[in-house]
Amino acid sequence: xxxxxxxxxxxxxxxxxxxxxxxxxxxxxxxxxxxxxxxxxxxxxxxxxxxxxxxxxxxxxxxxxxxxxxxxxxxxxxxxxxxxxxxxxxxxxxxxxxxxxxxxxxxxxxxxxxxxxxxxxxxxxxxxxxxxxxxxxxxxxxxxxxxxxxxxxxxxxxxxxxxxxxxxxxxxxxxxxxxxxxxxxxxxxxxxxxxxxxxxxxxxxxxxxxxxxxxxxxxxxxxxxxxxxxxxxxxxxxxxxxxxxxxxxxxxxxxxxxxxxxxxxxxxxxxxxxxxxxxxxxxxxxxxxxxxxxxxxxxxxxxxxxxxxxxxxxxxxxxxxxxxxxxxxxxxxxxxxxxxxxxxxxxxxxxxx
Ligand code: KG4
Ligand code: ZN
Numbered sequence: 001x002x003x004x005x006x007x008x009x010x011x012x013x014x015x016x017x018x019x020x021x022x023x024x025x026x027x028x029x030x031x032x033x034x035x036x037x038x039x040x041x042x043x044x045x046x047x048x049x050x051x052x053x054x055x056x057x058x059x060x061x062x063x064x065x066x067x068x069x070x071x072x073x074x075x076x077x078x079x080x081x082x083x084x085x086x087x088x089x090x091x092x093x094x095x096x097x098x099x100x101x102x103x104x105x106x107x108x109x110x111x112x113x114x115x116x117x118x119x120x121x122x123x124x125x126x127x128x129x130x131x132x133x134x135x136x137x138x139x140x141x142x143x144x145x146x147x148x149x150x151x152x153x154x155x156x157x158x159x160x161x162x163x164x165x166x167x168x169x170x171x172x173x174x175x176x177x178x179x180x181x182x183x184x185x186x187x188x189x190x191x192x193x194x195x196x197x198x199x200x201x202x203x204x205x206x207x208x209x210x211x212x213x214x215x216x217x218x219x220x221x222x223x224x225x226x227x228x229x230x231x232x233x234x235x236x237x238x239x240x241x242x243x244x245x246x247x248x249x250x251x252x253x254x255x256x257x258x259x260x261x262x263x264x265x266x267x268x269x270x271x272x273x274x275x276x277x278x279x280x281x282x283x284x285x286x287x288x289x290x291x292x293x294x295x296x297x298x299x300x301x302x303x304x305x306x307x308x309x310x311x312x313x314x315x316x317x318x319x320x321x322x323x324x325x326x327x328x329x330x331x332x333x334x335x336x337x338x339x340x341x342x343x344x345x346x347x348x349x350x351x352x353x
Pocket of ligand 1: 013138139140141142165166167169170183184185186189289290291292293294295320321322
């Protein structure tokens with residue numbers, strides 16, 4: 001396993017990422033190119049623009065990942081690439097690059113599920129983490145609570161019935177006039193520190209549903225109404241807001257965050273109870289995905305986990321947001337189980353995917 005060296009490529013959303021990881025978990029390189037200027041300009045991800053941006057940098061990002069690892073493609077054992085879920089136009093850029101490289105150097109190729117990668121990267125950073133374990137995966141497009149039985153064998157305990165939490169963070173940030181150049185989440189987390197979390201009484205979603213599903217559309221609507229009633233103009237960036245206006249925005253940010261995360265806490269609490277009925281031996285809850293890089297989220301979930309006598313495994317922020325390491329590592333996990341595809345033909349037509 002130590003001799004394995006896998007390149008991971010990730011282009012499912014707005015980040016173009018590549019990394020080289022060794023079978024023993026050593027990260028040899030890690031490169032991410034984000035589309036800050038596009039995000040700021042469009043206030044979110046525009047698929048066609050994102051595809052073009054990926055196409056412009058993909059060769060460079062992959063080359064840099066190889067250079068930083070002091071390797072050429074010839075030294076690789078396999079290429080892993082995210083094949084979904086995500087924006088199909090964007091996914092294709094990564095898949096095309098992976099197939100080209102694998103074809104030219106006669107390397108096996110491993111197609112990776114983006115959310116499985118968010119989940120399994122936890123096993124790279126916490127080597128004690130054995131199946132079965134639980135995972136809460138929170139990103140821009142997904143909210144998942146799962147019981148991970150074994151590699152490739154996952155029981156879904158809960159999912160979102162409308163929006164994911166990251167989407168709610170992004171929209172709230174946009175409506176509060178925050179700087180969107182690094183996605184809304186981090187900017188909102190920062191502003192929330194200035195506000196009073198109890199000042200606006202948003203109601204917690206799905207209180208009456210005694211399941212483990214999520215809903216963030218209603219909370220988004222509540223936020224939009226609060227923004228209107230506080231006379232906040234999203235067109236005015238927060239940097240130009242008066243101090244009173246800024247305070248209102250911070251209060252909305254803090255109140256939103258409290259309830260958005262309380263919803264996670266309540267669902268996790270119940271999911272742990274459910275999971276224990278299926279698998280009494282679970283010891284860990286993994287929390288991963290972009291939103292898991294939020295310090296408030298981490299602290300609140302740590303509390304839930306401790307209360308339930310479990311251990312929290314939360315990858316460092318750089319491995320929570322989209323990255324190539326998680327793809328390379330999940331590739332290693334699959335490769336070791338013999339789950340990979342043979343090298344694609346070297347002369348494959350460019351438009352195969
Ligand atoms: O996993 P990820 O990088 O991409 C997807 O798979 O969607 O997650 C991106 C999401 C975005 O919605 C972003 O606003 C959110 O994660 N995010 C955060 C933070 N950092 C990223 N949300 C809250 N607080 C953060 N610090
Ligand atoms: Zn993601």
